[in-house]
Amino acid sequence: AARQKINEEFKNNQNETSEEKINELLKIASDVEVILRTSVIQAVHTDSDKILLVPRKDLLQDNTPYLDKPTKK
Template sequence: MINQNQMTVSCDSQGSLLFIHIQVLKLFKSLHRTRQEVFKNDTKALEAARQKINEEFRNNRDETSEEKINELLKIASDVEVILRTSVIQAVHTDSDKIVLIPRKDLLQDNTPYLDKPTKKQES
Protein backbone atom coordinates (compact mmCIF):
# COMPACT_ATOMS: atom_id res chain seq x y z
CA MET A 1 0.00 0.00 0.00
CA ILE A 2 1.24 3.51 -0.78
CA ASN A 3 1.68 5.89 2.11
CA GLN A 4 -0.17 9.19 1.55
CA ASN A 5 3.05 11.08 2.37
CA GLN A 6 4.72 9.40 -0.60
CA MET A 7 2.01 10.43 -3.06
CA THR A 8 3.61 13.77 -3.92
CA VAL A 9 6.48 13.25 -6.31
CA SER A 10 8.95 15.56 -7.94
CA CYS A 11 10.30 15.33 -11.49
CA ASP A 12 13.48 17.39 -10.86
CA SER A 13 16.16 14.81 -11.61
CA GLN A 14 16.84 11.27 -12.76
CA GLY A 15 16.56 10.11 -9.13
CA SER A 16 13.11 11.64 -8.91
CA LEU A 17 12.06 9.98 -12.14
CA LEU A 18 13.22 6.65 -10.76
CA PHE A 19 11.27 7.33 -7.55
CA ILE A 20 8.14 8.10 -9.58
CA HIS A 21 8.59 4.93 -11.62
CA ILE A 22 8.94 2.85 -8.45
CA GLN A 23 5.84 4.46 -6.88
CA VAL A 24 3.80 3.82 -10.02
CA LEU A 25 4.90 0.17 -10.14
CA LYS A 26 4.13 -0.32 -6.43
CA LEU A 27 0.65 1.09 -6.91
CA PHE A 28 0.12 -0.98 -10.08
CA LYS A 29 1.07 -4.16 -8.22
CA SER A 30 -1.00 -3.19 -5.19
CA LEU A 31 -4.09 -2.66 -7.36
CA HIS A 32 -3.63 -6.07 -8.97
CA ARG A 33 -3.15 -7.80 -5.60
CA THR A 34 -6.26 -6.11 -4.27
CA ARG A 35 -8.16 -7.09 -7.43
CA GLN A 36 -7.16 -10.73 -6.96
CA GLU A 37 -8.30 -10.71 -3.34
CA VAL A 38 -11.55 -8.79 -3.82
CA PHE A 39 -12.75 -10.71 -6.89
CA LYS A 40 -11.42 -14.13 -5.87
CA ASN A 41 -13.10 -16.99 -7.80
CA ASP A 42 -14.98 -14.55 -10.08
CA THR A 43 -13.23 -14.89 -13.43
CA LYS A 44 -15.34 -12.26 -15.21
CA ALA A 45 -14.75 -9.62 -12.55
CA LEU A 46 -11.06 -10.53 -12.26
CA GLU A 47 -10.57 -10.14 -16.01
CA ALA A 48 -12.60 -6.92 -16.24
CA ALA A 49 -10.67 -5.34 -13.35
CA ARG A 50 -7.34 -6.51 -14.83
CA GLN A 51 -8.18 -4.96 -18.18
CA LYS A 52 -9.33 -1.67 -16.61
CA ILE A 53 -6.23 -1.32 -14.41
CA ASN A 54 -3.91 -2.11 -17.32
CA GLU A 55 -5.81 0.23 -19.65
CA GLU A 56 -5.67 3.18 -17.24
CA PHE A 57 -1.96 2.76 -16.57
CA ARG A 58 -1.23 2.25 -20.29
CA ASN A 59 -3.22 5.37 -21.25
CA ASN A 60 -1.19 7.50 -18.84
CA ARG A 61 2.29 5.97 -19.10
CA ASP A 62 3.68 8.83 -21.20
CA GLU A 63 2.49 11.51 -18.76
CA THR A 64 5.27 13.95 -17.80
CA SER A 65 3.42 16.65 -15.85
CA GLU A 66 4.32 16.44 -12.16
CA GLU A 67 0.90 17.76 -11.15
CA LYS A 68 -0.96 15.29 -13.36
CA ILE A 69 1.19 12.36 -12.16
CA ASN A 70 0.44 13.25 -8.53
CA GLU A 71 -3.27 13.49 -9.34
CA LEU A 72 -3.26 10.10 -11.09
CA LEU A 73 -1.35 8.47 -8.22
CA LYS A 74 -3.88 9.85 -5.73
CA ILE A 75 -6.81 8.56 -7.79
CA ALA A 76 -5.26 5.10 -8.15
CA SER A 77 -4.49 4.96 -4.43
CA ASP A 78 -8.07 5.95 -3.58
CA VAL A 79 -9.42 3.28 -5.93
CA GLU A 80 -7.26 0.64 -4.24
CA VAL A 81 -8.56 1.66 -0.80
CA ILE A 82 -12.19 1.67 -1.98
CA LEU A 83 -11.82 -1.77 -3.57
CA ARG A 84 -10.18 -3.17 -0.44
CA THR A 85 -12.60 -1.66 2.07
CA SER A 86 -15.96 -1.33 0.30
CA VAL A 87 -16.45 -4.08 -2.27
CA ILE A 88 -18.04 -7.37 -1.30
CA GLN A 89 -18.82 -10.41 -3.45
CA ALA A 90 -22.34 -11.71 -3.90
CA VAL A 91 -23.54 -14.94 -5.51
CA HIS A 92 -27.03 -15.69 -6.87
CA THR A 93 -28.13 -18.99 -5.32
CA ASP A 94 -31.76 -19.03 -6.47
CA SER A 95 -33.82 -16.74 -8.61
CA ASP A 96 -34.66 -14.66 -5.56
CA LYS A 97 -31.67 -15.17 -3.27
CA ILE A 98 -28.22 -13.65 -3.08
CA VAL A 99 -25.50 -14.84 -0.72
CA LEU A 100 -22.89 -12.30 0.36
CA ILE A 101 -19.32 -13.52 0.69
CA PRO A 102 -17.49 -11.08 2.98
CA ARG A 103 -13.71 -11.19 3.25
CA LYS A 104 -12.26 -11.55 6.75
CA ASP A 105 -10.70 -8.08 6.63
CA LEU A 106 -14.15 -6.54 6.05
CA LEU A 107 -15.78 -8.18 9.04
CA GLN A 108 -16.03 -6.07 12.15
CA ASP A 109 -17.55 -6.56 15.55
CA ASN A 110 -21.07 -5.25 15.61
CA THR A 111 -21.88 -2.99 18.50
CA PRO A 112 -25.63 -2.76 18.93
CA TYR A 113 -27.00 0.73 18.83
CA LEU A 114 -28.69 1.80 22.03
CA ASP A 115 -29.81 5.27 22.93
CA LYS A 116 -29.06 6.20 26.48
CA PRO A 117 -32.28 6.39 28.44
CA THR A 118 -33.06 9.95 29.28
CA LYS A 119 -34.73 11.11 32.44
CA LYS A 120 -38.02 12.88 32.11
CA GLN A 121 -37.67 16.50 32.94
CA GLU A 122 -40.36 17.80 35.22
CA SER A 123 -41.75 21.22 34.46
Protein backbone atom coordinates in the same frame (compact mmCIF):
# COMPACT_ATOMS: atom_id res chain seq x y z
CA ALA B 1 -14.02 -5.69 -14.28
CA ALA B 2 -12.15 -3.47 -11.82
CA ARG B 3 -8.79 -5.01 -12.69
CA GLN B 4 -9.42 -4.47 -16.42
CA LYS B 5 -10.31 -0.81 -15.84
CA ILE B 6 -7.22 -0.26 -13.69
CA ASN B 7 -4.95 -1.83 -16.33
CA GLU B 8 -6.62 0.22 -19.07
CA GLU B 9 -6.08 3.49 -17.17
CA PHE B 10 -2.42 2.69 -16.49
CA LYS B 11 -1.88 1.89 -20.19
CA ASN B 12 -3.62 5.11 -21.23
CA ASN B 13 -1.31 7.16 -19.01
CA GLN B 14 1.96 5.22 -19.33
CA ASN B 15 3.67 8.02 -21.29
CA GLU B 16 2.71 10.77 -18.83
CA THR B 17 5.77 12.88 -17.92
CA SER B 18 4.27 15.60 -15.73
CA GLU B 19 5.17 14.87 -12.11
CA GLU B 20 2.07 16.73 -10.93
CA LYS B 21 -0.23 14.67 -13.18
CA ILE B 22 1.48 11.41 -12.17
CA ASN B 23 1.01 12.24 -8.47
CA GLU B 24 -2.66 13.07 -9.13
CA LEU B 25 -3.18 9.75 -10.93
CA LEU B 26 -1.45 7.83 -8.12
CA LYS B 27 -3.68 9.56 -5.55
CA ILE B 28 -6.79 8.55 -7.51
CA ALA B 29 -5.49 4.97 -7.75
CA SER B 30 -4.88 4.88 -4.00
CA ASP B 31 -8.37 6.20 -3.27
CA VAL B 32 -9.93 3.60 -5.59
CA GLU B 33 -7.94 0.85 -3.87
CA VAL B 34 -9.35 1.86 -0.47
CA ILE B 35 -12.90 1.89 -1.81
CA LEU B 36 -12.52 -1.52 -3.44
CA ARG B 37 -10.90 -3.09 -0.36
CA THR B 38 -13.56 -1.79 2.04
CA SER B 39 -16.70 -1.99 -0.09
CA VAL B 40 -16.48 -4.91 -2.52
CA ILE B 41 -16.78 -8.57 -1.59
CA GLN B 42 -15.68 -11.43 -3.82
CA ALA B 43 -17.88 -14.44 -4.48
CA VAL B 44 -17.17 -17.82 -6.05
CA HIS B 45 -19.79 -20.09 -7.64
CA THR B 46 -19.38 -23.46 -5.89
CA ASP B 47 -22.43 -25.18 -7.34
CA SER B 48 -25.24 -24.34 -9.73
CA ASP B 49 -27.23 -22.74 -6.91
CA LYS B 50 -24.57 -21.85 -4.34
CA ILE B 51 -22.14 -18.97 -3.94
CA LEU B 52 -19.24 -18.84 -1.48
CA LEU B 53 -18.52 -15.34 -0.16
CA VAL B 54 -14.83 -14.52 0.34
CA PRO B 55 -14.56 -11.38 2.50
CA ARG B 56 -11.14 -9.78 3.01
CA LYS B 57 -9.93 -8.67 6.46
CA ASP B 58 -10.33 -5.02 5.41
CA LEU B 59 -14.03 -5.61 4.82
CA LEU B 60 -14.82 -7.19 8.18
CA GLN B 61 -15.93 -4.89 10.97
CA ASP B 62 -16.89 -5.30 14.60
CA ASN B 63 -20.52 -6.13 15.17
CA THR B 64 -22.11 -3.07 16.77
CA PRO B 65 -25.45 -3.73 18.51
CA TYR B 66 -28.43 -1.59 17.60
CA LEU B 67 -29.76 0.59 20.45
CA ASP B 68 -33.28 2.05 20.40
CA LYS B 69 -32.54 4.48 23.20
CA PRO B 70 -29.45 6.66 23.44
CA THR B 71 -27.16 5.88 26.35
CA LYS B 72 -27.26 8.32 29.27
CA LYS B 73 -24.07 10.08 30.25
